[in-house]
Amino acid sequence: MHATWQKYGIILVWMALFMGCSTKPDAxxxxxxxxxxxxxxxxxxxxxxxxxxxxxxxxxxxxxxxxxxxxxxxxxxxxxxxxxxxxxxxxxxxxxxxxxxxxxxxxxxxxxxxxxxRNAPRSLDSLRQTYGEWGGPDWFVYETAGQMTAFRRRLSICRADLLRSLEQLTSLKDPIIYEKGAAIFGEHLDAGKVVETTVMIKRSDTYWDYFAYGADGRLVGSIAKREDPLLVPTQCIGCHYGNRAFEPERSFPKDAKPGPTGERAVYVPDAWKNADLAKTLNEHAKRSDHILGLYATLYLSDVLMRSKSAEASDRELNLIAKLVIE
Ligand code: HEC
Structure with missing residues (x-):
């Protein structure tokens, strides 16, 4: 009896092998x-x-x-x-x-x-409750005219967020990664008035969210662009996840050529146009965290300038010493 079952067993194994049966899933x-x-x-x-x-x-x-x-x-x-x-x-x-x-x-x-x-904040007022008044003294701010929009943009990033992310670097070659909750605002200016606001907020899963607000401060599904409006978020991703370089960031600190909507420029003091830092950080091309602006380049240039007139904080001085910026 026992021997018979063994025989059947062997036959079944052979059949399985020949017929290509397998208990293992196909990889x-x-x-x-x-x-x-x-x-x-x-x-x-x-x-x-x-x-x-x-x-x-x-x-x-x-x-x-x-x-x-x-x-x-x-x-x-x-x-x-x-x-x-x-x-x-x-x-x-x-x-x-x-x-x-x-x-x-x-x-x-x-x-x-x-x-x-994404449970997007419905208005700029609700964002103000979380982030305070962006553009104020706690924020690192600069203006630019570039390729994202025909409007002049005022960019603001919280100084504390920027400093914290730079303090993670061991060398200027390291990727610059922002912490969860970091926010970068881009306000679109028309004759000095804010007509649109875009914001990127760092999520807990390492990606950024993209939100846009109209002149009345309410959440909107798109922002103006020369031909067709840019839809949030599917058309924000194109540039922010791509590898195309844009002006004026690409040429910085050299001047960029004007584009179809006029001048392209980073409006900052000459002391922030540090060619060595711009080259070593290569911030726009590297876009380590899908960030296209020049925050680290400009901020570190500013810290370097302030360090010479004893206006930098101890943390800032430690940072430029550690990263050997002189
Ligand atoms: C044509 C390419 C392009 C598209 C499309 C685009 N961006 Fe940008 N974005 C840029 C560039 C270049 C910068 C850096 C310079 C600047 O702010 O003008 C930038 C910067 C930003 C910043 C500041 C943070 C950073 O990366 O420097 C925010 C916020 C932002 N974009 C939001 C958006 C949103 C929201 C959309 C979709 C509605 C969008 N972007 C679509 C090119 C683009």
């Missing part, structure tokens, strides 16, 4: 269950998907609770609690019968859900 084929494939074509990458889908999951959940990666392919999982995450369910449903999310299906869904899932 090429992920167990995606009823997940749908994401095929954005347009610049699909881990950081782009992390930005969009990380935006849906931020209550301590990780990206892998919604996204599966297999080789170069990405899949969106079927939401476990559709009533709790209606926006995620709507995105999943947008894949349709072919179970494939393409850009035309993905873009309107992520855009219309964005401010809700």
């Amino acid at each position: 090429q084929k992920p167990d995606i269950g009823d997940a749908v494939e994401i095929q954005l074509a347009k610049g699909q990458s881990e950081s782009i998907l992390g930005f969009y889908l990380g935006g849906y999951v931020q209550n301590g959940d990780s990206l892998s609770s919604v996204l599966i990666q297999s080789g170069a392919n990405w899949y969106l999982k079927r939401p476990l609690n559709p009533t709790e995450t209606p926006e995620l369910q709507a995105l999943y449903d947008a894949a349709g019968a072919d179970q494939m999310l393409n850009w035309e299906e993905f873009e309107p869904m992520v855009r219309s859900a964005y401010y809700t899932v």
Whole structure:
């Protein structure tokens, strides 16, 4: 009896081998269950998907609770609690019968859900309650005319955030990474009046959020651009996640040529146009944290200048000593 079963067992093993049966899952084929494939074509990458889908999951959940990666392919999982995450369910449903999310299906869904899932501050007043009056003395501020908009922009970053991120560097070659909660404001000026405000706020998952406000201080879905408005956030990502260099940052500290909407310039004192620092940091081209402005370059140039007239703080002096800026 026993021997007979052993014989059957051996025959079954042989059959399994010949017929290609295997209990091991095929390594090429992920167990995606009823997940749908994401095929954005347009610049699909881990950081782009992390930005969009990380935006849906931020209550301590990780990206892998919604996204599966297999080789170069990405899949969106079927939401476990559709009533709790209606926006995620709507995105999943947008894949349709072919179970494939393409850009035309993905873009309107992520855009219309964005401010809700990110719980965007509804007005500049609510941002002021969190950040205080940006542009004031606690902020590092400079103006520029560049390629993001035809308006002149006034950029403000909290000095404490900037200093803290620079204190993490061990050399000027290190990437400059900002902490969670850091905010950078870009106010669009028309004859000195603020007509639009854009802000980037660092999330807990290392990505930044992009928000825009109109002249009345209310949240808006787009900002003005010469031909078509720029849609938040899907058209903000293009430049901020790409590697194209823009003027006047690209030529800084040399002057940039004017563009179709006029002068392109970084309006700062000459002492902040430190060619050595600009070259070593290479801040705009490196854009270590998807940041395109020249905050570290200009701020460190300013600290260096103030250190010579005994106007820099001890922390600032320690910083330039450690980074050997002289
Ligand atoms: C045409 C390319 C381009 C697009 C599109 C774009 N930006 Fe920018 N952005 C820049 C450049 C260049 C800078 C740095 C210089 C400046 O602020 O003008 C910048 C800077 C910023 C800053 C300050 C932080 C930083 O990186 O220096 C914020 C905030 C910002 N952009 C928000 C947005 C938002 C919101 C959108 C979408 C509505 C957007 N951007 C779309 C090019 C772009």
